[in-house]
Structure formats: structure tokens, C-alpha cells
Amino acid sequence: MMKQFLTINDLPDLNQAVNQGLELKKDPYKFESVGTHKTLGMLFFNPSLRTRLSTQKAAQHLGVKTMVMNFSNEAWALEFEDGTEMSGLRSEHIREAAAVVSQYCDVVAIRAFASLSDKEKDEQELVLKSFIKYASIPVINMESATAHPLQALADAITIKEFNTKKRPKIVLTWAPHPKALPHAVGNSFSRMVQLLDADFVIAQPKGYELNPEITGNTPCVYDQKEALEGADFVYAKNWCSYSQYGKILRTDKEWMLTQEKMKLTQQAKFMHCLPIRRNIVATDEVLNSPNALVIQQANNRTFAAQVVLKTILENG
Amino acid sequence: MMKQFLTINDLPDLNQAVNQGLELKKDPYKFESVGTHKTLGMLFFNPSLRTRLSTQKAAQHLGVKTMVMNFSNEAWALEFEDGTEMSGLRSEHIREAAAVVSQYCDVVAIRAFASLSDKEKDEQELVLKSFIKYASIPVINMESATAHPLQALADAITIKEFNTKKRPKIVLTWAPHPKALPHAVGNSFSRMVQLLDADFVIAQPKGYELNPEITGNTPCVYDQKEALEGADFVYAKNWCSYSQYGKILRTDKEWMLTQEKMKLTQQAKFMHCLPIRRNIVATDEVLNSPNALVIQQANNRTFAAQVVLKTILENG
């Protein structure tokens, strides 16, 4: 019984989910009657392209109706704190909003990014956890402060599609970016690969180590080139500092992914969740190479969402 | 024949509509073929959560397709005055906009709040009335300057569901709020209760009396506690001054609904249209009590919209 999908660990079995995703990809409309008379609410507190469209497409495949809302400009500003006097700008409390949405929808999916200013609140996952607390329907995470599990499941499906080794070497490497970005994708990818039979290494500059509670026993090295050696999959992603929460510690290009660096690998596949800044995170050459899987990853977002939605609806 | 739903008085028979709503609630998809090849246009000039989602859900229940537009940021600014030289910021006249939308939709639903700055214009219901004038299809009010009849119908359904008396005492009480709010909900609730067999009292501070043309013979008292005594239903709602149009006359908490005040009632059910400011309009204790019906009211919005849409489509 999956009543929420907050992190990749909410899946009862990652391998089974990956196989389901690959089956659905072969025949996307096979379960079109699963969603008859079901409605998915999609609530956005932040921008979205892939997540918005792929989740809608997944719902269409399953015959589920969608209702999309951009909270930032279409609805009321929400209050998440309990017990406050609501005399400020926030007109509606999450208690009511979540309970109300629960009556119009069968499942609700929510996107609410990290603030990157208040580590404690971000780690409490205030928005997502409040919806779970006060909603009476299952909640799907479409990227929260600390996790992006639909992306991680799509990444797992993509790795399964392209992997040729019994135990591939998978590298998650930090890469440069002009803006402070959240840790959600890095976190979820780390959690996911830890569930695979893989040789997993994370490379990042000093000060950019991810939350050690999430990376666990995964080796976290400071030498990108050493990490890339012999890699089968290279996942590039920027995130801001976790220890100096929200800070950008360096702006140089030393960690940008180049074809020269990719030569250190075993003709590794290059992965990124998108959107990606070209010639900042990775060069045009890397992204235009046949080894880049970024478009396939985006395609698999549909089937990842479809697995999650189908599992939830069949449980219900 | 219902060709427009501007106020609750446009319903041919309130009791019948309430009963239809309760029937639809038992079997929401019973009339799913009523809306085949029909399209509802939903035009928003203001934010919306419940109205947006419940009206879409009602349409889904009836098999009606919806097209949602946020006029404020997705379309052209509209001119509502006749005969003007349109040399300013408004690119499109309501004459064209309404006639054009009439060709893409079978029914149009519109949300356009009061300005609260120009009483005369607000009372003319310029936006809604202009759409009615120039559209060739039925128009549904999703909250206009002076009325919110979908809310009032949902409230009537909720009262019917929870009422145990032959002639219940129903109290509409003004409550505090930091912002100047419209009279639409108070007006429509007043009009609706006047159609019920009920002992109806409105309580408000001096200067906050609603439009006497709408409250009619309903006793309007200045003593909230006196009004609450023996009540079966307490409907709390803020509105700004009507006589000193758009003004906030007091900011104290004396009129906030508390559990202590609710003890004066006959274990009254507590109602509010939402969104509600907790610990300003009513305390957490009141809202978290099993006597609070606010979530049920929001649920009944779907069936209120469904009754209205079904009645209009069947007439067509």
C-alpha cells in the first residue's frame, strides 16, 4: 500500500517499479481504464516544464483527469504554521486548503522547492508534510525541498535501459552553476543508486558535500577526475553548499563536464535532470554527444509518474 | 428555463436544487452523458481555489469539457465602457470578447470581484452584466461584485444535510479581518436563508450593516452574543462597510468567533465559505471542533455547481 510518494524509498520495490516503467513504455495506454472517474490535482508553487507535462501525460495514459493549479498566481497565499494569528499576507491555512483539495481530487501532486535560506524548515519539508498531514488523499512529490523522487525513478529506468554491465560504475558529480540550486535531485539520485547493484561514487568540491545522512556509506571524493575514471554513467548536477546552507562557494569552471573529462570514463553515458545550462554545467560537445541521455531521461519521466500514479490508484 | 445564474434567486426552486445536489452527491457520474460535446469556459479575473476546482470537478462529473482562462495574465485587458475611444491600456472591448467566447463554449462561468472603490459600478455588476449583454450563451456567476450564489447553494445543501430542526435558528455574523472584503458572500447567504423556513438573524457592528435592499425584513442586530443565543447554525464572514463603502471601521478582535461564544448556541454548527484567517475570524478551537462544517461546505461546492450546470445544459 503506497499512500504517499515523498522519497524514492516510499516505493515498495525499486527494481519492480523500474520494470513496470519499462513495460508501460511499450504500451502506454494499456491501463487506460485504471483512472476512470479519477482526478489528479497538480499544485505548483514553482516553475515546471518536464514535471508538469510528463505527469499530465502519465495521467492521460491512465485515463485520469488532471486539474492543474499554479498556487503562486491563481490561488490564495497559504499559511503553514499552526496556531498563528493570520493577520498578514497569507489568506488560507494549509489545514483547510489540503482538506478541501482532498474532496475534489483522488490524488494530489505538489511541487514546492527549497527556500535555501532556512535549513531547518527545508528539512522539515513544511509544505509537503503539511499537505500529507491535513489531506485525506495520497500525495505525490513533484520536487520538494529535499527530494525529487519522480526524477530519480526516471533516472533508474534510464540506467536500466542503457546499462550493459553486471555492476556498473555510477558517478554523481557536482558541477558549476551561477545560481544557488537545491539538493533535491542530488539527494534523490543518491538514495536511488544506493538501492541498485552498482559501484557508486559522489564527487564534489570541498564544502559541497551533500547531507551525510543521505549519502550514507557512499564514497564522497574531492577529485572529479579520479571519480570519473572507468565510469559507466556520469550524472552531473549542481547544488549549493549544504554545510554553509544555501551558499555558492565557487564560481570557476574547473568542475564543468567536458569531452576531455568524459574520455577518462568507459564511454560513459552522460545524465542530467534538466534544465541544464550549456557550457556552464557541461559543454555543448558533451550534451550533443550520442552518449548524452538527457532527452531519454526526460521521456522516462512520463513512465515514472505513470508507475507511481498507477500503484497509488490500484491501492486505493 | 435558466439562462443565467447571477444570484441565488435565478434558481427556479431552491429546495428542489438542494435536493438535486444531494442526489448528485450520492451518484456524481450518473449524468455523465449530459455534457457530451459541451464546453464550459471558465474566466477568472481574480484568484480562486475552491471555485476553480469544484466547478471543474462538476463539469467532469457531467462529461463537460472545460477551458480555463486567467484573464489577468493570459489574455487582453478588457474595456467595459461603451462609446469610449480605446486609446489606453485596454486592448479588447467586452462586446467582442463576450461574443467570441460564446462561439467556443456552450456555457461561460465568470469570476470578477468587487472593486470596493466604486459602489455604483460594483452594484451595476459591470463585468457580469456586460458578459450577459453581449454573450449569446448562458452565464454562471463564480463570484461577482455583489453575489456568490454557487457558495450560497452549497451552503443551503450543507444546512439541509446537517439540520435536525423543523425551523432552525441561523445566524450570519460579521467577523474581523485585516483586509477590506466584498459583501458578495454575506449578500448571497442572506438571500438564500430568506428562502428557507428558518429563524434568521444577522449580527454586525454599527456601520457594517449589509445593503438593506438585500437583507429585507431580516433582523440585523448589533449584539453578537444576543444573536448567537440558541443558534443552530452560525455563519461567520467578514465584509467591509457598505454605508462607508469599502472602509474598514474597526480592527479589534471583539467579534472573533470563540468556543466560549459558541457555548451560547444550541451546539451550533459553524460555517464559513473559506478561505478563513485562523485566530482572526474564528479561533483554532472553533475551526477544529467537530461542529465546524467548513470542509463539508467546500465539498458541496461541487454539487452546487453540478446542479446549476446540469439545469442550464438540460434547458439548452
Add this chain to the structure above:
Amino acid sequence: MMKQFLTINDLPDLNQAVNQGLELKKDPYKFESVGTHKTLGMLFFNPSLRTRLSTQKAAQHLGVKTMVMNFSNEAWALEFEDGTEMSGLRSEHIREAAAVVSQYCDVVAIRAFASLSDKEKDEQELVLKSFIKYASIPVINMESATAHPLQALADAITIKEFNTKKRPKIVLTWAPHPKALPHAVGNSFSRMVQLLDADFVIAQPKGYELNPEITGNTPCVYDQKEALEGADFVYAKNWCSYSQYGKILRTDKEWMLTQEKMKLTQQAKFMHCLPIRRNIVATDEVLNSPNALVIQQANNRTFAAQVVLKTILENG
């Protein structure tokens, strides 16, 4: 095989398309199964009322699902230049965005207006052409920098419906407007009428001549009244200067369309793409006259979009 609809000249045969539009208008849902399991992505970089609703309606008629996105506030800012270091405000490159959208949709329709500041870039049709370059699905122009072919096809359908002559006189006349407007509608109407058997004249003040590569052999005169004499159809439209690109050269009302000027015609039908500024572009009297076809043109937008979408889907 129509894989893109960028200008009216992408239609294999205008007359056939017009006839198809008129057939679809008689029985809009006749081909409702054409779109089963097909999805149209609609991407807006600019406001839209008619285009948004009529294209959605066309999709509904064909059983095609739509996914609508407002790029300006719902997604990431896009980079269209190749080879740049993406260190600025633009988070995603069109290469990825177009390839990704191609996986969620079967057809994509795009609205991206002219900048009116950079003639060269506008004429390159950077946004539309970049989508075509990097997308793997057909692209429909919902108004680009230099063309609005869905409007032109709807105009052709409307002319066919109302024409009573073997060879009608059709006049496209520039009209005043307080803002600098693009040439897209003027261009597409000119291209379209050149494909008809008609006596076609364009009238505009000095300095407002359209791109001569588009107007070709069409007489372009400076005397509006001379042009209007004997006209059967008068299409009014403002555009900014093409030679002094983006400039407004005059703000007087001499070129406004009035009933008096319309008396010079053969009881001509009055056409405009909407939105129209009343008493600036044309007087109330002209727009309220039974000879005004502006609402019928808007209605035919649905069938124009339906012809284009159906042709593309049947080719696929």
C-alpha cells in the same frame, strides 16, 4: 505531407483547406476519433484569447488532448542562441526544451510575437524556427514574429462564406493604433489573398509599407479612399513601420475606418482579426454594423485550426 504550419503557404492547397473548414463547421465532431491517444502541446510566450480557446476547441472536436503552458510564468526562461555560455537569466536551452516537449506531445503549437526591436531576429523567426529545428514533432504557428497563418486561413474561410462575386475586390488597409503592433496579421492576410482569385489592394500611409517581399505584385497605395472604392471586403489592421522598424510614425485619426468611408465601397464586409480598439481602428458604427464579420472570423478560427491539426495528424 504537412509537417509544419508556419505560413499560409505551408498548406498544400488553400482552396481545399477552406472547403474542409466549411465541411468541418457543419459537423465539427465528425472526426472525433482522429485524435484518439494524441496530444497537442500549446506553448504561449504571449497573451492569447481567440487562439487559445479556438485551438483547444478544435482539438476537442478531433478528440485530441491538449496540454497548455504559459512559458512566461510557468516554466524556465529559454535560451535560443547556440554556443553561448548560459550564465545569465535563461535556464534552459531550446535544444533540450524542444526535444523534451516532442516526447510528451504529438504536435506542438507555439505563440511567440515579434520583438519589434530587432528586425533581423524577428525575420529569422528565432523561436519558431528553433522549435522546428530541435523538435521531432510537427509545429503549428499560433502567431509568430512575421506570420499568423491560422488567422489567415480563418479569414479565407470567412471570405468564402460571404463572397458573392466571381472576383471580389479585397482591400487591406492600415489603421491607427496607440501601440506599435507586429506585421504578422498583415503579412499573412497578404500572402493568403494572393492565392485567391481576387482584385487585391493594400492601402497604407507613407512609411507604413509592408515587407515588399511579402506583398509582391500587390498594388500598395497611399490613398485610403481610392482603395476603398468599390471594395467587397475591407480588412483593417494596424502595424508599425517596417522600414523604420518598430516605429510609430503618426498618431492622428485620419485612417480610422468610419461608416462614411465604408459608403465608398460596394456595401463591403468589414473584417479585423481582433482584439480591436473601438473608435481608434474603426468606429462603433462600423463594428456594430451587420456588415462587420469580426465575430464570424473568430468563430472560423476553430475550423481553421481543426483543418490544420487534422491534416497534420492524418499525415503522421
